[in-house]
Amino acid sequence: MxxxxxxxxxxxxxxxxxxxxxxxxxxxxxxxxxxxxxxxxxxxxxxxxxxxxxxxxxxxxxxANKDELLELAYDEIWGEMVIADPEQVSWRYAAASFGKSMRQAILRHPWASRLIGRMPAIGPNALRATDRLRHAIAVAGFEGLEIDYAISTLTAYVFGMSIPETAFNEYLAKEEPDEEAMRAAVTQAMADYPEMVKRVEAYHNLDASQVREMSFDFGLYTVLDGLEARLVT
Missing domain, CATH: 1.10.10.60 (Homeodomain-like)
Structure with missing residues (x-):
């Protein structure tokens, strides 16, 4: 039925x-x-x-119900997402500004991550942001269905990086784990993989939030590099 x-x-x-x-x-x-x-x-x-x-x-x-209330709230989150005008800046800058802004909006409102894929983003703020992103991708040179494929690739990357991050942040807020004990346990579990242990140790004195920011930017610009490469093939 x-x-x-x-x-x-x-x-x-x-x-x-x-x-x-x-x-x-x-x-x-x-x-x-x-x-x-x-x-x-x-x-x-x-x-x-x-x-x-x-x-x-x-x-x-x-x-009529809680879901409709969530729809209204979800669209407010889209209203916080900023994308630079693709007529004023490069398409890459416009797309990157959207990706970074979307990540920040999800991190500010972690409950929204549970609605992604379940609730359609068809409110006025979501449609306005999506249309501007569509315009940026079209300015880049993509045409037809490839515009949609490019948008899906970009947003899938943002969701894929941001949703686990919100879950981890919520875990840290509730549990307040002993970071040294956690690192020791992870290192012990990786004892048979010395190169992986080195990678864990390399992050020991680094600021975790800055590392996540740099990791996100690395992946974001790599995605944009890949999209750009398709335009010249």
Whole structure:
């Protein structure tokens, strides 16, 4: 049995003049605060109503369920993603600015990583950002379906690097592990692989956040190098 597709973005909006009490912007801002503080599991209509000091009626005026509320919040995250104007800078700079901005948005709002691939990004902010990225890729010289393939390659890289990073950050925030003990355990597990042990030791005195930043940039520009190489073959 198939399930019909529904989205807060595809149904008729409510008139602001007849809205009881709260505005949608107020509801979305409060939902974002709850999500950032407690994650997706911590968001509920009851908690949101209590935070806003309002009954469920005001919330349900705008959203039919929690998923629609998440859609609204998810699109706000896309609104934080910045991409330089491809008419003013090179396509590589524009694409790189988008990739870095997307990573930072996901890290600021780790709950959003659970929506990637499950919830379509079809809100106004997401479509605006995606269209500008599409334009940058087209300016580079890609045509037809290859524009979509290039965008998918870039975003898949950002997701692939950022989602595990958010999970690790959440683990560190909850567990506060003994880093020295963790390093010792990893080194012991790699005892039969001395070259790998050397790699672990090489990171010992480095700032972990800076290493992750450099690692992300290395991969990002490598992806862009690969895309650029396809244009000259």
């Amino acid at each position: 198939t399930k019909g597709f529904s989205s807060v973005w595809t149904r008729e909006g409510r008139s602001a003049k007849s809205t009881p009490g709260l505005s949608r912007d107020q509801i979305v801002r409060a939902a974002l605060e709850l999500l950032d503080a407690e994650g997706a599991d911590g968001l509920s209509m009851r908690k949101l109503g209590a935070k806003l000091g309002a009954g469920a009626t005001s919330i349900y005026w705008y959203v």
